[in-house]
Amino acid sequence: MNLRRFPDVEGPGLVAVDAADRLILDELPALPGPAPRARNEVAVIDDAYGALTLGLVGLIDGPGKIRVHQDLVTGERALAANAERNTTTGYHSMRWGPELFDGARLVVMRLPRSLDRLTEVSALIAARAAPDVVVVAGGRIKHMTPRMNDVLRDVFDRVDVSHARQKSRVLFARGPRTGAADRLLLEWPRTEFHPGLDLTIAAHGGVFAGTGVDIGTRLLLAHLARPAQNGLPDVETVVDLGCGNGTVSAWFGRAHPDVRIVAVDRSASAVDSTRVTAALNGVADRIEVAQSDGAQILPGATADLVLLNPPFHSDAAVSTAVALRLFAEAGRILKPGGELWCVWNSHLRYRGALQRIVGPTRQVVRNHKFTVTASTRR
Structure with a gap:
């Protein structure tokens, strides 16, 4: 895929896709358990410039569209531009809210560096997604901490960790604990x-x-x-x-x-x-x-x-x-x-x-x- 950061700033050291994006996409075909039956059972959170969303469109068949939320409007606009450049459809951007995750069986996300952001996002996923949802969250190791595992364990029964590759790693969360998630959501904002x-x-x-x-x-x-x-x-x-x-x-x-x-x-x-x-x-x-x-x-x-x-x-x-x-x-x-x-x-x-x-x-x-x-x- 031909990806750019535009309309976000571009320059040396500023990339549109990195090793964490590639590792997340490479881990998806090997996930154990039932795969999503349709694109509308998939949600993507905080995809920087569209690498995860556009990669998933090629991996997931079935009706509907992948649900996408990016906190930054520059990311949303970059995704749209990259989708047009690569003649890719099959997703739609959504505002933050419970409908992002209703019935979702696969949630793919970049790990935020803020533990508060991870806390709020993971709680809403656990509260609203399907009981068999799998969360696949990846990032660069230099921005990851053991506390991220603990945050996910607050609202999921099981958290697994991938092998490292190119200084990146992926966390897998399963078994949403809806009661704990509902209580946690009362704290936000x-x-x-x-x-x-x-x-x-x-x-x-x-x-x-x-x-x-x-x-x-x-x-x-x-x-x-x-x-x-x-x-x-x-x-x-x-x-x-x-x-x-x-x-x-x-x-x-x-x-x-x-x-x-x-x-x-x-x-x-x-x-x-x-x-x-x-x-x-x-x-x-x-x-x-x-x-x-x-x-x-x-x-x-x-x-x-x-x-x-x-x-x-x-x-x-x-x-x-x-x-x-x-x-x-x-x-x-x-x-x-x-x-x-x-x-x-x-x-x-x-x-x-x-x-x-x-x-x-x-x-x-x-x-x-x-x-x-x-x-x-x-």
Whole structure:
């Protein structure tokens, strides 16, 4: 198959298919027990760019379509592009929810690096899939821990482990314990009250910072709280670009009740978390939340202020490409004279890139770990 990461960032060290994908697909024909009778008995979770889904379409016969959920909209779009490039059909993408797993007899997934994400996913599988379901979950050994086996054993009777190959391994889970799974699902999304911010934060598994507030975000909020001192302009429309668990949106909505806020993230679990956080803090009516690759759903030159805490990696690879792409998106949606307020790891030295991509950039505050800048759209 000819697979690409597009529309996600591409570059050296960033691959669309790896040894873990290949090992998962190679292990499937040898699975003991009854095979799925139809594609609609198969679910795929967090397939990065389509390697698992498109490989399964060729392995599984029968009516219906393979059910697929990818947390990242960039993964969903890459799967669609790769399917078209390889003239492959036989799957359909679905939102996260119980219907993903109803009656599923085979669930194939990439192991998330977040144990919380694995906990929430495995509990929903065990609660809703068929009694004879087999879960096949693989990953790179450097990202796997023994705790992953324990998480699966919390809701499955049996967990087996494959031999290692090319620094990858696969876990097999069988015998769903529906009672334990139902009890575990009551914990999600998890919530935490932060008295210093007077906010309750909600998070589904795998969302950046979970129910916490990372120190970069705290630094950004501390200086947004002093608008006159730090030169924050008067605003009507604010975009929280990469909203995560919704901390920034909820805080800004509480502090500025007359402002329209649009919160976007490429992660479905982040978007769902932000919606819950907004509701818990009484600002759901002021915040529009949507899943988006960057700010692509928004028209140009419509925002007065963009708030951003960009990631500095893509998957497991350290990369500035995601941040640079978000800077460009911020520049596109800002009105002339609008500002991008950005917090970033100080060692990354983004100020030059911000000036080039967005416009004149001033330093609001800097410490040994983080820098907050304000960039004005030309």
